[in-house]
Amino acid sequence: MATGEEENRIEEVLSFPILLSERIREAIDEAGTFEADCAEVGKQVDRISLMLRSLVRFATTTGSSLYDRPVRRIVADVSKNLDRALTLVRKCKRRSIFHRVVTIVTQADFRKILALLDASVGDLKWLLSVFDYDGSTTGGGAGGGGIVLSLPPIASNDPILSWVWSFISSLHLGQLADRIEAANELAPLAQDNDRNKKIIAEEGGIPPLLKLLKESSSPDAQIAAATALFNLANNQERVRLIADELGVPVIVQVLGDSQMRVQIMVANLVARMAEHDSLVKxxxxxxxAIRPLVTLLSFDTFEDDPVARPQSGKQSIHSIVQFNKEKEKNSNHRRHFSSSLSMYSDTSSRGGQHRKERENESLEVKHNLKTSCAQALWMLARGSLSNSRRITETKGLLCLAKIIEKERGELQYNCLMAIMEITAAAESNADLRRAAFRTNAPAAKAVVDQLLRVIKELDSSFLQIPAIKSIGSLARTFPARETQVIGPLVKQLSNKNQDVATEAAISLGNFACPDNFLCTEHSRTIIEFNGVPPLMRLLRGGERTQLHGLILLCYLAIHAGNSEALEKARVLSALEGADRTVATQHPELKEMVMKAIYHLNLYHAGVNPHRQSYAS
Structure with missing residues (x-):
């Protein structure tokens, strides 16, 4: 809300050109030459003065609702033109012959000034038409509250500016229908190019859009505002502008309490803002924001028969769900089960109304909402330990695993990417690993089961790669007996897609690296699953594939160098060949390769004296 000081500043901006117009009128009365031309200037100045006074009255009555960006810009230009007119008219004052000769005034000077004053009249007329929502102002107002798309002279070289001014002014002062129309006009304008986005942001378009988004009485208004904000929020600077205008609380409030089609756009907005600014996460x-996202994602997710697809003796996701359903059997099933998943509930009457509306929505709308929420969770979790922890605390892991099992396409992919980010955070944080990914934790088991299913059963590198990365991030959580996790990864070393094979090598490297307490046991398991032959083939792949294949091969040689499989595959020869090139391509690996060669020589060819220093 504008303060009195800010209102006074606007009045001061308007009072200066009014003062100039009065001085021009006094100078015209004293003119001794070019009286007719000065009188013509006076007519234009009188029109300008009348419109300026109308603006003062409008600014006084409107108060904090006044959109002052075009006012400041246009009035500053008007003031310059009036100042030039004052200078010219004063040169026509009754003076001696000497002064009239020295101060030369021509007809061309008056033509130029009259053209400038005419442009100022056009600018002010346009400005009053933009503000004339009730037809009460003078000076040629539009008198109806619609958006004004005519061009003022000041914007003749840049029509986008005048359109943006008109749309934002409508957002400030228009009726709800006009505000919705203005937001719907700004959205495609912002989508066109970054210059338009910059103009909308610089001209103050974000605050009224956020205010419109908060209009819970109108889903159309919320969708229009959210779409425009989404199109603006494609870089860090504008995302910060939205956050600085206290947009995050508004967005989260609307996300938790609005119709599904509104929530889709708001979840998309959350995802885009989180994608472009780490601080806004x-x-x-x-x-x-995590809780309503998980709640919406879990809606209708657990409605299928929990025993419809048993999993041969293993504790399935269905049985976990059934257990939770039995705990909630004395409550309203859908509402309380969703609350148990997300620890988030909406107790308002409007929330209950929206729940009924969600139940009656089409399957397509529900699917789109889940897709958007999954993407928002993915972006919020990316690179954020705190958000990853919050998702696990809301039991979002179980929901993500269930959706990966049931769904296909973009929704399944978004959930896989969210899990990939959460497991990446767990890889770097022991507390999160212990809290969320204990081997016997139902949610963790459900996630791992689905990741392995994707790796083994789906022939899609698009989906397999995030699943493989996730298993690799969890490598330190698996005990030595969990050989069923390593087997599918070893199989992917032979995948025809080199990217999948490379990611499998990287993930297996997390099992076999020295940082893993069970590296020796895991290295032996990799060899037992016949991982050496496909690994040797990776050494003939591209540079990245060769690099990670070589790293894994070194780990196997260091931790299980006495294996006959390594000798049979002629790993020693391969490493000795790599030793001659690794110094130039990857000097940081030279010591690892030399150590691996030493271990293989130790077990298979005797100890080479000059490598004794690598004994450990």
């Missing part, structure tokens, strides 16, 4: 975390 923490803002969303403080406003507890």
């Amino acid at each position: 923490e803002d969303f975390a403080r406003e507890n």
Whole structure:
């Protein structure tokens, strides 16, 4: 809300050109030459003065609702033109012959000034038409509250500016229908190019869009505002502008309490803002955005028969769900089960109304909402330990695993990417690994089961790669007896897609690296699953594939160098060949390769004296 000081500043901006117009009128009365031309200037100045006074009255009555960006810009230009007119008219004052000769005034000077004043009249007329929502102002107002798309002279070289001014002014002062129309006009304008986005942001378009988004009485208004904000939020600077205008609390409030089609656009907005600014992720975390996202993602997810697809003796996701359903059997099933998943509930009457509306929505709308929420969770979790932890605390892992099992396409992919980010955070944080990915934790088991199913059963590198990365990030959580995790990864070393094979080598490297307490046991398991032959083939692949294949091969040689499989595959020869090139291509690996060669010589060819220093 504008303060009195800010209102006074606007009045001061408007009072200066009014003062100039009065001085021009006094100078015209004293003119001794070019009286007719000065009188013509006076007519234009009188029109300008009348419109300026109308603006003052409008600014006084409107108060904090006044959109002052075009006012400041146009009035500053008007003031310059009036100042030039004053200078010219003063040169026509009754003076001696000497002064009239020295101060030469021509007809061309008056033509130029009259053209400038005419442009100022056009600018002010346009400005009043933009503000004339009730037809009460003078000076040629539009008198109806619609958006004004005519061009003022000041914007003749840049029509986008005048359109943006008109749309934003409508957002500030228009009726709800006009505000929705203005937001719907700004959205495609912002989508066109970054210059338009910059103009909309610089001219103050974000605050009224956020205010419109908060209009819970109108889903159309919320969708229009969210779409425009989404199109604006494609870089860090504008995302920060939205956050600085206290947009995050508004967005989270609308996300938790609005119709599904509104929630889709708002979840997309959350995802885009989180994608482009790491700081805003923490803002969303403080406003507890994770909980409504998980709640919406879990809607209708657990409605199928929990025993419809048993899994041969293993504790399936269905049985976990059934257990939770039995715990909630004395409550309203859908509402309380969703609450148990997300620890988030909406107790407002409007929330209950929206729940009924969600139940009656089409399957397509529900699917789109889940897809958007999954993407928002993915972006919030990316690179954020705190958000990854919050997702696991809301039991979002179980929901993500269930959707990966049931769904296909973009929704399944978004959930896989969210899990990939959460497991990456767990890889770097022991507390999160212990809290969320204990071997006997139902949610963790459900996630791992689905990741392995994707790796083994789906012939899609698009989906297999995030699943393989996730298993690799969890390598330190698996005990030595969990050989069923390593087997599918070893199989993917032979995948025809080199990217999949390379990611499998990287993930297996997490099992066999020295940082893993069970590296020796895991290395032996990799060899037992016949991982050496396909690994040797990777050494003939591209540079990245060769690099990670070589790293894994070194780990196997260091930790299981006495294996006959290594000798049979002629790993020693391969490493000795690599030793001659690795120094130039990857000097940081030279010591590892030399150590691997030493271990293989130790077991298979005797100890080479000059490598004794690598004994450990």
